[in-house]
Amino acid sequence: EAGVAQSPRYKIIEKRQSVAFWCNPISGHATLYWYQQILGQGPKLLIQFQNNGVVDDSQLPKDRFSAERLKGVDSTLKIQPAKLEDSAVYLCASSSAVWNQETQYFGPGTRLLVL
């Protein structure tokens, strides 16, 4: 079974530039998550999709971050414009969404450095 795929693995940009990350979840997984992990901290949920609908985006900085999951499969997370504090690893995870028993499978992450 193929795991969660993410690209790119690394990205370096200057502040105020735009960047986009792509995630392909495990086949058949209805739920997709984007997390932000700042160095030395645990991952923080940014947004959760159920199929192509948003379940929770309460911690997504909507003035600069956006995400979509067209057709309920792949997802893209965008930052526009980037700030220095956005430097982090962006993790995508997916799950098959069985109530209260779900296991989340994480991708390798995209490491973003904003200069």
Next chain:
Amino acid sequence: DAKTTQPTSMDCAEGRAANLPCNHSTISGNEYVYWYRQIHSQGPQYIIHGLKNNETNEMASLIITEDRKSSTLILPHATLRDTAVYYCIAPEGGTSYGKLTFGQGTILTVHP
């Protein structure tokens, strides 16, 4: 999520059992306890979860106290590859369906 408390770091000798504790005194009756780990430069990896009974799989064992206020993750024969940050999480049920809130976790170092 129910608040969990874990030691910041632990050491373990290779080949010995690693016992990682977690306190979750505010856990409610329908909240599971999940354990994930994160090896350096990788995404978190699911280990095990449980509700009331002790659980065992190919990776680890999970011992949950009868009052459900604490649990222990046991890696029976730790190897150097088990060096990682271990997260104990009690996801909130109800409206926070499936949401995981990661704390600081326990840094486990397995040494030769």
